[in-house]
Amino acid sequence: MSAAFDLEAIRRDFPALDQQVHGRDLVYLDNAATTQKPRAVIDAVRNFYERDCSNVHRGVHALSQRATVAYESSRTTIRKHIGAHDSREIVFTRSTTEAINLVAASFLRPRLQPGDEILISEMEHHSNIVPWQLLRESTGAVLRIIPISDEGNIDLDAYQGLLGPKTRLVGIVHVSNALGTVNPIKEMIAMAHEKDIPVLVDGAQAISHLDVDVVDLDCDFYAFSAHKVYGPSGIGALYGKRKHLLEMPPFQGGGDMILSVRFEETIFNEPPHRFEAGTPNIEGALGMATALEYIDGVGLEAIRKHEERLMKEASLRLPEVPGLRLIGQARQRAGAISFVLNGIHPHDVGTILDQEGVAVRAGHHCAQPVMQRYGLSATVRASFGLYNREEDIDALIRGLESVREVFA
Amino acid sequence: MSDLKQLYQEIILDHNRNPRNCYAMPEASCSADGHNPLCGDTVKVYLRIEDGIVREISFEGAGCAICTASTSMMTESVKGKTVEEVIELFEGFHHMLTGIAEEQDVELGKLRVFEGVREYPVRVKCATLAWHTLRSALGEEADGPVSTEDS
Numbered sequence: 366m367s368a369a370f371d372l373e374a375i376r377r378d379f380p381a382l383d384q385q386v387h388g389r390d391l392v393y394l395d396n397a398a399t400t401q402k403p404r405a406v407i408d409a410v411r412n413f414y415e416r417d418c419s420n421v422h423r424g425v426h427a428l429s430q431r432a433t434v435a436y437e438s439s440r441t442t443i444r445k446h447i448g449a450h451d452s453r454e455i456v457f458t459r460s461t462t463e464a465i466n467l468v469a470a471s472f473l474r475p476r477l478q479p480g481d482e483i484l485i486s487e488m489e490h491h492s493n494i495v496p497w498q499l500l501r502e503s504t505g506a507v508l509r510i511i512p513i514s515d516e517g518n519i520d521l522d523a524y525q526g527l528l529g530p531k532t533r534l535v536g537i538v539h540v541s542n543a544l545g546t547v548n549p550i551k552e553m554i555a556m557a558h559e560k561d562i563p564v565l566v567d568g569a570q571a572i573s574h575l576d577v578d579v580v581d582l583d584c585d586f587y588a589f590s591a592h593k594v595y596g597p598s599g600i601g602a603l604y605g606k607r608k609h610l611l612e613m614p615p616f617q618g619g620g621d622m623i624l625s626v627r628f629e630e631t632i633f634n635e636p637p638h639r640f641e642a643g644t645p646n647i648e649g650a651l652g653m654a655t656a657l658e659y660i661d662g663v664g665l666e667a668i669r670k671h672e673e674r675l676m677k678e679a680s681l682r683l684p685e686v687p688g689l690r691l692i693g694q695a696r697q698r699a700g701a702i703s704f705v706l707n708g709i710h711p712h713d714v715g716t717i718l719d720q721e722g723v724a725v726r727a728g729h730h731c732a733q734p735v736m737q738r739y740g741l742s743a744t745v746r747a748s749f750g751l752y753n754r755e756e757d758i759d760a761l762i763r764g765l766e767s768v769r770e771v772f773a
Numbered sequence: 774m775s776d777l778k779q780l781y782q783e784i785i786l787d788h789n790r791n792p793r794n795c796y797a798m799p800e801a802s803c804s805a806d807g808h809n810p811l812c813g814d815t816v817k818v819y820l821r822i823e824d825g826i827v828r829e830i831s832f833e834g835a836g837c838a839i840c841t842a843s844t845s846m847m848t849e850s851v852k853g854k855t856v857e858e859v860i861e862l863f864e865g866f867h868h869m870l871t872g873i874a875e876e877q878d879v880e881l882g883k884l885r886v887f888e889g890v891r892e893y894p895v896r897v898k899c900a901t902l903a904w905h906t907l908r909s910a911l912g913e914e915a916d917g918p919v920s921t922e923d924s
């Protein structure tokens with residue numbers, strides 16, 4: 366762990382930050398959508414193609430052995446990063462989305478009876494809503510929703526009341542991409558476990574901002590994507606408790622997920638390989654592990670402190686912009702800050718900010734139910750990564766002045 | 774800023790602030806819903822057509838300034854026109870924004886202010902949503918809500 370948090374050195378690690386957009390220096394504040402990649406990650410992917418490119422788990426030759434070792438040691442890096450004890454509990458997926466769909470198809474579907482309940486919150490991303498709706502349609506299960514307060518906090522009393530004898534799974538976002546809320550998931554998991562209800566955590570946003578420890582949380586499943594934590598897109602991971610993974614049938618069929626195939630009978634491989642059919646995203650896995658090593662090198666505690674300062678600064682200064690209203694003022698927040706400007710649509714704000722070189726997200730953030738909860742169709746969202754500076758907030762505020770000028 | 778002035782011209786800002794023909798029309802002869810999945814904006818367009826002529830047109834909903842102004846100005850520009858003329862106008866407008874036709878023979882008039890939107894490809898859908906919805910209301914497209922993703 367490095368002694369000091371050297372922001373300028375960190376920024377130099379990310380080549381994409383050094384560019385101009387519409388004649389202005391890029392100010393990248395869309396990290397909740399995806400993050401930029403450090404040189405180390407780009408090099409890891411390139412090195413694979415330049416030196417070790419081959420398939421995994423099936424070759425006797427040197428390249429294949431190197432690729433297999435690198436792929437499996439990436440799994441170990443991921444395990445360590447999230448505090449899991451056993452690398453067999455880490456399944457590579459395409460993304461958070463695929464990880465959640467895997468749990469829906471292989472874990473929950475076989476257990477569901479008509480009338481059984483799946484409990485999610487009002488602030489979920491579509492990827493933690495739609496897979497359950499699909500299950501509901503095919504099994505007759507019921508989707509129940511934990512309400513949130515005006516500030517954007519989970520209503521824990523309502524949650525307690527919703528945990529019932531028919532609840533088969535709780536699916537909850539760790540950090541909301543639309544509101545920035547950090548949910549008290551450790552407490553929520555304990556509450557569910559008191560009734561023997563398993564919990565899946567959507568960690569897509571949390572993974573880059575918080576020091577996630579799946580054993581301490583005691584979650585049953587934890588899903589996240591590499592691209593939101595400075596790694597490549599097209600690769601993610603599902604952590605699942607071994608006792609669950611062992612019981613789960615395969616997700617997809619193909620190569621690598623079997624021990625033997627005869628036309629009469631196929632014997633499935635052990636977890637995690639049982640859930641990784643076909644040639645995986647090998648270079649993605651290497652890039653993902655490198656990204657996690659990168660942030661471990663900087664130090665998660667230092668990153669958290671730095672980002673907290675940025676969030677605090679933004680929450681203090683943005684409301685000074687006339688007509689600006691923050692959406693979501695939860696007790697604990699990380700990464701993202703959502704707002705609307707009186708009488709000006711977020712899309713227009715986004716276009717004008719872009720002309721000033723400031724990249725934000727304007728829209729419903731794939732979380733339409735929570736937008737509806739606030740009577741909105743869209744918000745503007747600025748989201749921070751470890752490389753953002755206070756000057757980026759200055760640029761955002763200056764950009765918002767331009768917006769107000771255009772619409773004056 | 775000058776690029777932005779090209780996009781957000783005064784007439785667009787004016788229609789955004791004070792949209793024309795923005796009301797529900799219970800006695801409409803046809804109507805359709807449009808949806809922009811990118812931003813979640815929706816618009817409903819109502820038409821009263823008599824003898825093949827658009828006698829009355831109104832809308833509810835819309836969203837960003839480009840979308841709202843485009844919808845409002847569309848209602849002004851099609852009122853009193855025949856259905857055929859409206860379809861021609863739709864095509865002329867669509868071509869102006871997607872750059873399919875170099876030469877235009879359709880007289881677009883004030884609608885030319887939206888030409889600047891061409892420079893902002895992600896915003897083209899904001900300007901065309903109302904027109905797609907109108908066309909769907911006229912029965913030229915399959916039934917059901919239209920989506921700008923189809924364009």
Ligand SMILES: Cc1ncc(COP(=O)(O)O)c(C=O)c1O
Pocket residue numbers: 397398460461462463490492493538540541542567569570590731
């Ligand atoms: C909270 C949350 N969950 C899930 C996802 C889906 O992630 P992915 O698209 O990488 O599968 C996102 C991404 O926007 C997110 O913010």
